[in-house]
Amino acid sequence: VVQLVESGGGSVQAGGSLRLSCAASGYTVRNYCMAWFRQAPGKEREVVAAIDQYGGTRYADSVQGRFTISKDNTKNTLDLQMSTLKPEDTAMYYCAADPRWLGGHCYQVAGEVGNFGYWGQGTQVTVSS
Numbered sequence: 001v002v003q004l005v006e007s008g009g010g011s012v013q014a015g016g017s018l019r020l021s022c023a024a025s026g027y028t029v030r031n032y033c034m035a036w037f038r039q040a041p042g043k044e045r046e047v048v049a050a051i052d053q054y055g056g057t058r059y060a061d062s063v064q065g066r067f068t069i070s071k072d073n074t075k076n077t078l079d080l081q082m083s084t085l086k087p088e089d090t091a092m093y094y095c096a097a098d099p100r101w102l103g104g105h106c107y108q109v110a111g112e113v114g115n116f117g118y119w120g121q122g123t124q125v126t127v128s129s
Contacts, residue, residue, distance in 0.1 A: 002026040002118045004078075004095050009123030016085050016127070022078040022095030022120055030073045032099050033106035035116065036080045038091035038125075045094070049080065050110035058107040063089075085127045092122040 008020040020036070035050040049059045049069035057069050068081040078095050096116035101109050109115040 002097070004097060004118055004120035006093065006095055006120040006123040009093060009125045011126040011128065012085055014086055014127055014129050017081070017083045018085065018125060020080040020082065020093055020095075020123060020125075022080075024076050024078065024097065027097070027099070028073075029071045029076050029078055029097070032097045033101040033110070033116075034071065034078045034095065034097045035106075035110050036069060036078070037094045037096055037113065038089075039094070039122075040091040043091075045113050047110045048093070050107055051078070052101075052103050052106035054103060056103070056106075058110065082125070085125075087127045087129045090125060090127050092124050094122045095120045 003025045005023045012018055033052055036048040037045050038048050039045040048063055049067055051057045051069045066084045070079050097118045098116045
């Protein structure tokens with residue numbers, strides 16, 4: 001059974017940093033297209049960053065240069081290092097995974113929530129001004 005469990009959320013002031021982690025079980029993160037999504041109150045869930053099976057990454061314009069997505073194949077986790085946080089980064093953050101999308105297809109489909117079959121329960125990030 002594939003399971004994803006996020007951790008690392010919390011409250012931070014603008015300009016601060018947080019590191020989110022998503023612990024995976026039932027599969028190997030190296031073999032899956034994975035992504036971080038976020039959803040703010042009253043808004044649709046949106047992709048923040050995606051990483052494919054070869055370590056290639058892609059970011060939303062709003063977080064480019066501030067966030068870094070990575071996989072730790074030893075720990076079998078997906079991580080998101082967030083720096084220079086802004087109040088508009090406040091949201092529930094979710095990790096997602098799917099084995100179907102290989103290489104560049106991972107980015108092509110990452111914008112659609114429905115393209116990911118496995119989800120964590122989310123971790124809250126709150127950034128105050």
